[in-house]
Amino acid sequence: MATSKQKNMTPQQRKYQQLQQKHEIKRPVLKNCIKAFFVGGIICVVGQAISYFYIYYFDFTEQSVGNPTVATMVFLSMLLTGFGVYDRLGQFAGAGSAVPVTGFGNAVISAAIEHRTEGFVLGVGGNMFKLAGSVILFGVFSAFVVALVKTLLVIWGVL
Amino acid sequence: MITATGVTGGPFEANGNLANDFDLLFEDLWMGKETYEKAHRLLIEEAIKTALQKGKIEKEQIQFLFAGDLINQITPTSFAARTMQIPYFGLFGACSTSMEGLALASFVVNYDGAKYVLTGASSHNAAVEKQFRYPTEYGGQKPPTAQWTVTGAGVALVQPNEPGQMHPVTISATIGKVVDMGLSDPFNMGGAMAPAAADTIMAHFRDLQLDPSYYDLIVTGDLGRVGHDTAFELINKSGLQLERKQFQDCGLLMYKDDQPVQSGGSGAGCSATALYGHLLNQLKKGIFKRILVVATGALLSPLSFQQNESIPCIAHAVAIEMNGDKE
Numbered sequence: 001m002a003t004s005k006q007k008n009m010t011p012q013q014r015k016y017q018q019l020q021q022k023h024e025i026k027r028p029v030l031k032n033c034i035k036a037f038f039v040g041g042i043i044c045v046v047g048q049a050i051s052y053f054y055i056y057y058f059d060f061t062e063q064s065v066g067n068p069t070v071a072t073m074v075f076l077s078m079l080l081t082g083f084g085v086y087d088r089l090g091q092f093a094g095a096g097s098a099v100p101v102t103g104f105g106n107a108v109i110s111a112a113i114e115h116r117t118e119g120f121v122l123g124v125g126g127n128m129f130k131l132a133g134s135v136i137l138f139g140v141f142s143a144f145v146v147a148l149v150k151t152l153l154v155i156w157g158v159l
Numbered sequence: 160m161i162t163a164t165g166v167t168g169g170p171f172e173a174n175g176n177l178a179n180d181f182d183l184l185f186e187d188l189w190m191g192k193e194t195y196e197k198a199h200r201l202l203i204e205e206a207i208k209t210a211l212q213k214g215k216i217e218k219e220q221i222q223f224l225f226a227g228d229l230i231n232q233i234t235p236t237s238f239a240a241r242t243m244q245i246p247y248f249g250l251f252g253a254c255s256t257s258m259e260g261l262a263l264a265s266f267v268v269n270y271d272g273a274k275y276v277l278t279g280a281s282s283h284n285a286a287v288e289k290q291f292r293y294p295t296e297y298g299g300q301k302p303p304t305a306q307w308t309v310t311g312a313g314v315a316l317v318q319p320n321e322p323g324q325m326h327p328v329t330i331s332a333t334i335g336k337v338v339d340m341g342l343s344d345p346f347n348m349g350g351a352m353a354p355a356a357a358d359t360i361m362a363h364f365r366d367l368q369l370d371p372s373y374y375d376l377i378v379t380g381d382l383g384r385v386g387h388d389t390a391f392e393l394i395n396k397s398g399l400q401l402e403r404k405q406f407q408d409c410g411l412l413m414y415k416d417d418q419p420v421q422s423g424g425s426g427a428g429c430s431a432t433a434l435y436g437h438l439l440n441q442l443k444k445g446i447f448k449r450i451l452v453v454a455t456g457a458l459l460s461p462l463s464f465q466q467n468e469s470i471p472c473i474a475h476a477v478a479i480e481m482n483g484d485k486e
Contacts, residue, residue, distance in 0.1 A: 009341045010341075012340075013339075013340050013341040014341075016340040016341075016354055016393075017340065017341065017342065019389065019392065019393070020342070020350045020353065020385075020389050023350070023385050023386075023388040023389045023392070024304055024347065024350055024385050025302075025304055025384065025385055026303070027302050027303060028303075032300070081296050081298070082296075084296060086296065086298045087295065087296050087297060087298045087299075089298060090297070090298020090299055090300055091298070091300055091301060091419070093300075094300035095300075097298050098298060098299065098300070103298060106296070106297060106298045107297060109296070110293070110294035110295070110296035110297040110298070111294045111297070113295075113296055114289055114294035114295060114296070114297075115289075115294075117193065117194040117196075131293065131294070131297065
């Protein structure tokens with residue numbers, strides 16, 4: 001918890017929080033990390049297999065195979081989300097299934113399913129990027145900043 | 160006294176510990192409706208109908224309905240009240256609504272304000288999760304302090320006491336103050352609600368000058384594992400002698416250990432279904448003579464926690480015993 005928050009607390013609140021912390025069941029961080037490592041790794045192995053598949057059987061190179069692979073992975077995760085499997089995987093794997101691009105697909109499609117009952121325009125359309133929207137916004141923004149820095153460095157002759 | 164109850168639940172509760180104490184269990188969360196909110200409404204309607212049937216009373220005779228749920232503007236309950244056409248007071252006390260309603264209903268009946276009053280509370284897992292958390296299919300990891308919202312509705316019919324009839328009777332109630340200990344993690348509601356529960360329980364014993372041993376069972380609404388342990392320590396530190404085995408929690412009773420509910424059940428339907436189903440049945444069987452039910456509510460909204468507000472909490476206690484058991 002942020003220290004600024006703790007400053008605003010009464011002594012009574014602080015005392016209670018110390019007591020409460022004792023009973024709070026801790027997240028099994030190490031176990032979660034190991035599970036996330038393996039599940040995330042397996043997802044990446046599947047992704048790698050798909051890109052080799054595209055390179056060998058279709059006309060893709062190592063540079064151009066990225067897009068169809070990502071599309072396939074996102075499609076798979078959307079199918080799994082629709083069948084109600086991905087949220088269980090997520091509870092088990094945590095960041096392992098959330099960080100790869102499949103987690104992005106899951107965030108989009110789960111919100112779309114959730115708000116289907118509110119109609120296509122305001123429900124699905126308005127809420128689909130409720131979770132993923134900030135990923136897109138800050139992803140694009142940070143890419144812009146990095147590109148800007150690189151461009152400036154090139155112009156100044158550092159790179 | 161509580162002459163009849165109606166308790167409905169969903170598929171997850173059907174696999175739980177208290178399945179036999181439900182009057183009606185639905186096989187899936189949709190319950191044959193197009194939206195979860197409509198399913199939520201159906202839970203309440205069916206619970207009310209069951210209570211009316213068991214109480215052998217027509218809905219026209221019911222004078223008031225005190226009920227509520229967790230959804231924005233408590234629409235499921237209000238829409239169910241539209242179907243039932245019973246004069247209606249909508250309540251919101253988050254998960255403490257069940258005891259807020261029972262205390263109010265008992266109060267009104269006790270002072271001859273009405274002869275037949277219905278009271279209840281309900282929640283629907285998917286509808287509540289949609290509002291307060293992430294989409295149901297979203298693969299986020301819930302921490303072990305998180306809780307599982309109960310799908311269910313519990314409704315009770317409250318009438319004036321009549322001597323000679325064996326029914327559970329509400330004998331006293333303590334209405335809680337809002338307590339805020341500055342916790343702001345919505346995945347640890349138990350920890351936030353524990354001080355409110357402890358505060359109300361201590362106030363109850365102080366006001367009535369009773370000792371915890373007066374009750375066979377003191378049961379909290381939905382503190383879950385974390386909050387329940389914390390509340391137990393808070394109460395015992397205050398000097399009241401509370402035994403571990405007489406202190407239980409509806410959220411912990413509801414599900415089996417192997418169900419993936421993290422710290423236990425929660426939601427407005429949790430204490431309502433556990434009390435009006437399981438606990439009253441146990442009273443009737445004579446396993447308990449006198450119980451104190453403390454329903455706890457976290458008075459947050461999805462907006463308030465995003466704006467970094469802490470979670471204010473409240474707890475209401477109602478004491479219930481079997482009629483004719485007075486020594």
